[in-house]
Amino acid sequence: MSPIRPENRNLYPPDWAAISEYIRFGRAGGRCECEGECGRGTHKGRCPNVHGGRAYGTGSTVVLTTAHLDHVPEHVAESNLRAFCQGCHLHYDRQHHAETAYRTRREGKAAGDLFA
Ligand SMILES: [Zn+2]
Numbered sequence: 001m002s003p004i005r006p007e008n009r010n011l012y013p014p015d016w017a018a019i020s021e022y023i024r025f026g027r028a029g030g031r032c033e034c035e036g037e038c039g040r041g042t043h044k045g046r047c048p049n050v051h052g053g054r055a056y057g058t059g060s061t062v063v064l065t066t067a068h069l070d071h072v073p074e075h076v077a078e079s080n081l082r083a084f085c086q087g088c089h090l091h092y093d094r095q096h097h098a099e100t101a102y103r104t105r106r107e108g109k110a111a112g113d114l115f116a
């Protein structure tokens with residue numbers, strides 16, 4: 001169920017479907033495991049969204065996905081995986097992308113300074 005970008009597909013282990021299934025339904029019991037890691041600040045404590053239920057706020061159907069906390073697809077240790085609803089997952093990834101862009105800009109500037 002987790003959207004996999006084509007360029008990352010070969011980085012996922014062959015048993016990813018089973019791992020993801022276990023995290024979302026075995027460990028998380030079908031409920032979003034986010035306890036604020038997403039940073040969107042709209043839920044206190046653990047996110048109340050349950051797979052197949054109505055998402056708080058938007059009322060859309062919740063789809064649980066399995067997120068990598070370090071954003072590295074081949075890191076599938078349980079401690080690196082979280083069952084996130086789409087809202088938490090999107091927000092979590094967006095934060096990461098913003099940080100990456102910031103770091104890239106900063107490093108680009110630093111590299112430029114070396115040659116200035
Ligand atoms: Zn959530």
Ligand SMILES: [Zn+2]
Pocket residue numbers: 034035036037038039040043047088
């Ligand atoms: Zn969250």
